[in-house]
Every structure is written in structure tokens, then in C-alpha cells.
Amino acid sequence: MVLLFAIFGVSIIQFHLPPFVPLVTAIMVTMIFGRLNHFSWNDLQNQLLSGIQTGLAPIFLFLLIGMLIGLWMAVGVIPTLLWTGLNLANPTWFLPAAFLIPALIGTAIGSAFTTIATVGVALMGVGLTLGFPAPVLAGAIISGAIFGDKSSPLSDSTNLAASIAGTDLFDHIKNLMWTTIPAFVVSLVAFTVLGLQNHATASLASITSLQNQLQPNFWSLLLLVLLFVMAWAKIPAIPTLMINVVLSSFIFLMNHSLTALSDTILNGFKTSADNPTIQALLNRGGMLSMMPTVIIIMLALALGGMLSQENILQDFMAPVIKRVKTQASAVTGTIITGILANFMIGEQYLATILPGQLWKPVFKRVKLSPLALGRTLEDSGTVMNYLVPWGVAGSFAAQTLNVPVTSFALFAIFAWVSPIFSLISAWTGIGLKRLPEDVN
Numbered sequence: 001m002v003l004l005f006a007i008f009g010v011s012i013i014q015f016h017l018p019p020f021v022p023l024v025t026a027i028m029v030t031m032i033f034g035r036l037n038h039f040s041w042n043d044l045q046n047q048l049l050s051g052i053q054t055g056l057a058p059i060f061l062f063l064l065i066g067m068l069i070g071l072w073m074a075v076g077v078i079p080t081l082l083w084t085g086l087n088l089a090n091p092t093w094f095l096p097a098a099f100l101i102p103a104l105i106g107t108a109i110g111s112a113f114t115t116i117a118t119v120g121v122a123l124m125g126v127g128l129t130l131g132f133p134a135p136v137l138a139g140a141i142i143s144g145a146i147f148g149d150k151s152s153p154l155s156d157s158t159n160l161a162a163s164i165a166g167t168d169l170f171d172h173i174k175n176l177m178w179t180t181i182p183a184f185v186v187s188l189v190a191f192t193v194l195g196l197q198n199h200a201t202a203s204l205a206s207i208t209s210l211q212n213q214l215q216p217n218f219w220s221l222l223l224l225v226l227l228f229v230m231a232w233a234k235i236p237a238i239p240t241l242m243i244n245v246v247l248s249s250f251i252f253l254m255n256h257s258l259t260a261l262s263d264t265i266l267n268g269f270k271t272s273a274d275n276p277t278i279q280a281l282l283n284r285g286g287m288l289s290m291m292p293t294v295i296i297i298m299l300a301l302a303l304g305g306m307l308s309q310e311n312i313l314q315d316f317m318a319p320v321i322k323r324v325k326t327q328a329s330a331v332t333g334t335i336i337t338g339i340l341a342n343f344m345i346g347e348q349y350l351a352t353i354l355p356g357q358l359w360k361p362v363f364k365r366v367k368l369s370p371l372a373l374g375r376t377l378e379d380s381g382t383v384m385n386y387l388v389p390w391g392v393a394g395s396f397a398a399q400t401l402n403v404p405v406t407s408f409a410l411f412a413i414f415a416w417v418s419p420i421f422s423l424i425s426a427w428t429g430i431g432l433k434r435l436p437e438d439v440n
Helices: 002-014 020-036 041-053 056-075 077-088 091-109 112-130 134-151 156-165 169-197 204-213 218-232 237-253 258-267 276-282 287-309 312-323 327-345 350-365 370-387 392-401 405-411 413-428
Strands: none
Touching (some): 002 020, 002 327, 020 041, 020 287, 041 287, 056 218, 056 237, 056 392, 077 218, 091 112, 091 134, 091 169, 091 218, 112 134, 112 392, 134 370, 156 350, 156 370, 169 413, 218 237, 287 392, 312 327, 312 350, 327 413, 350 370, 370 392, 370 405, 370 413, 392 405, 405 413
16 A cells, blocks of 8 residues: 555656556556465456446446537537626636536536536636636636535435435435535635635636637527436436437537538537637547546556455555544544545545445444444545546546646645545534434
8 A cells, every 4th residue: 555655646746647657557566466465367357357347337428528528519508608608707706606606507417527527618718718727717616516416416426425324315415514514615715715816817808809709509508408407307427418419419410511520529629710719618528538537547447446356455444443442533534544545446436335334334333323424435435536636536527627636636625625524523523423322
């Protein structure tokens, strides 16, 4: 574990290497470690492949999102949102709005990824046009999307945490508010202050010029409405995006050839405008744009599969788990395990499942309610993945918003404030759900 942390730390922090190199190095080191511990080569290969298999669904989801971004650029969904944003944008209050809007939409549809890939892309374009720093913008958008995903009954991660803890979904969400609302308030205040400090540098004339070069098509927003309706109908993300891709393709074919559709799906949208700013805003999407993210995810999941099936994380935490006797230390240990799992495995679902399995008996032993376990899993396993450069969520957000994780991590305030409030709750007892004394 120490060696793996050293590999990632030195490679990314010291030499600023992309995550690919340390991930491959870590896989090789873990494979050698497994062989020294008497796993056969076939076992090691199967561990690696089984880890990748757990990520097939998000990998396919990311390819669909790449297709959808390109098509929505072409048929006018995202340009219409950009035009509307430029028309309504108040530079003074734009940054807190960039946090609140994804928070509301994320709560409505239950998917941080979809929120970031659609409304988040549009908000990023408007904010950059106004002259706000990209890392601050990305941090606000991601923080809002995480809040929405965490607070929504439609969210996969929220349902997963409630399921692992063995609690009712709505009781789980209600209990989440003890840490989620304070983290929300701190984030909103921070982005308001940052927005007042980072004054917009774009002139009214330049904004008007950009608006004039965007052609809004308000009928195209029906595709966004369809996305909301399907989410509320609890249709899974992959068929929801697939149907939207098909409908967007039909609309695209009304004015373009089949060859152009194929190129847009593969390579993304390319505007004919000469304005460099418009090109930077609109030339996005396509399956190929998601390939760096897909490669990182495959490598991270391969490493995660080996670490999980060789019980490295479990054995690493076992001595700590045996010594835990207080409620506060049980919550603290779960948070640390969730953070470790995120950085070692890179997949937020596994970073929720493994700590849940490890610490569930401990929570019962120290008389903590399953609601406390579910909230702790959300406050560490779910949200922290956005701060991991090789994590599924972190690499997706970085690729989609075109800002490295190492740049926006400091400004993804909601992600790192949530576990802090969870620790405060644990050590003060405020909002910490306990089991009745007569429960064994």
C-alpha cells in the first residue's frame, strides 16, 4: 500500500505525469506482489479482467455521453443553453449560480455524470466567456452535481449506499441532510465569495458578439425535457441516453448526411464559425473524446480488481478494525477506508461496497444505526471519487469539462467538505444515529 501511494504521489505530484503511467506501474507491482504470495498467473489475469468487467456499464455510459454531447452540439441543445446563459448571465452572481443550477438539475435527474455532461458543459462555456478561471468554474459545477446526485432518490450511488447499509432509501436521504446541508451552505458561501473576488473580464460587447454567432433552437430543448422525464420514470441511464442519441440522430439527419452523422458520433461536432472562442465552446463530444477516460477507467478497475481479490485493502485495515471500540472511531475508520479505496481502486461503487462490508459489523458492535453507516459511506466512498485523477468520476469530469482533476480539486468544495462534516458529527454526536441499548 505504501509503495502504491509512493508511485502515484511521485508520478503525479512530483513529475506531473498523466495517470496512465503510474496506473500501469501499479498494476505490474501488484501482479508481482500477488505472484510472491502464491497466486498463479492465471489467477492474477482473472483478477485483472474481473476488475474491468465491473466497469463495463460506466464505460459504455461514457461512450454514449460522448455521442450525445456531439449530437446535442449539432442539433442545438447545448448552443441554445449557451445562448440563454449568455443572455441571462449576471457576472456578479454567476459562480454561485453555476453551483446551484447543477444541484437542482442533479437532484431532479439523479445523475451527476449526465448533469456535468449537459448543463455543466453549457455553464462551463458561459463562465469561460465571462472570464472566470476554468478550475473555479469546474469546481462549482462538479460540487453542485455531486450534491444533486447525493440528494436524489433516483441516484444509483444513493440507492447503493442505502442498500449496503440495509436502510430505507428516504430515511437514508433524510439522515444524509445532517452533513449534506452544512456542506451545501459552506460551498454556496465559498462560491459566492469566489465569484465576488473573480470579477468577470469579458465586456458586454464581446458577450453580445458571441450571442449573435449562436443560433438558438428552443425546440431542441425537448430532448433535454425527455431526459428529465425518463429519469423521473426511473428508466436506467444507458437506455435513457441510448433513446436520446437515437432521437438526436434523426433530428440531425433532417439537415445532414449519414456520413456527417457518423463523423459527429465518432469525432464530435465541428462548427463552421471562424471565431476561436465559438470553436473552443462548440467543438466538443464524440466517442473518441472519451477514450482517454475509458483507458484510465480500465486501468484503474484492473488495479482495483487485483487489490480487492487479493484482499490487500481488507488485510491492511483489519488490525485497525479489531481495535475500534468507540462510535466516533468507527465513523472515522470508515471514512479513511472509503478514501483509501477511492485512491487505490478508483471506482466509487467499489469504494462504497468494500468499506460497507468491512465496517457493517463494527457499527452494529458499537451500537450505531445502519443509517449512520449509509451516510458515512456516501460522505467518503461516493463523493471523494471526483478528487481522484484516475478515478471513474474524477477522470470523467476532467475530460468532459476539459480541466485536470489536480486543477479543480481544491475548488470542488462540496466533495472534500462532506467528509469533514461527517467527522464533526461523529466526534460531537450531533446528528449521529445510534441503536437502542437493548439491540444486540
